[in-house]
Amino acid sequence: MCRVFLYIDKEVMHMSEYSDYIDRRDENRKFYMRAKWRKTREQVLKRDHYECVHCKAEGKMTLNQHQSLEVDHIKELHTHPELAYDLDNLQTLCKYHHNKKHGRFEFNPNNKKNKYNDEKW
DSSP states (O other): OOOOEEEETTEEEEHHHHHHHHHHHHHHHHHHHSHHHHHHHHHHHHHTTTSOHHHHHTTOOOTTOGGGOEEEESSOTTTOGGGTTOGGGEEEEOHHHHHHHHTOGGGOTTSOOOOOOOOOO
16 A cells, blocks of 8 residues: 655645645635625724734734735634634634744744854854
């Protein structure tokens, strides 16, 4: 039997896991395109005054980032679909804090870091 592995975010996935990932991604796309979600998203952004709640808690302002603000499900959509439109389960985050929460990009522990910091000027 031949096992097929695919690489996503530098993690090894078995083919069935990849298939589940694709199905969930497609379902999420459908969800985020719904008019009900867009209306709920706008309510959350207004409630949070178009500011990242984490930046605000740190005493920072997220100016000129209206386009990069994201509405985040505190409890994940795929594990708690019943809370999809619950305003108490939604928060406004900037891209930085949203990526940090989900361990994406520079926050991914699997990303290789430069282990040599020997540059001296």
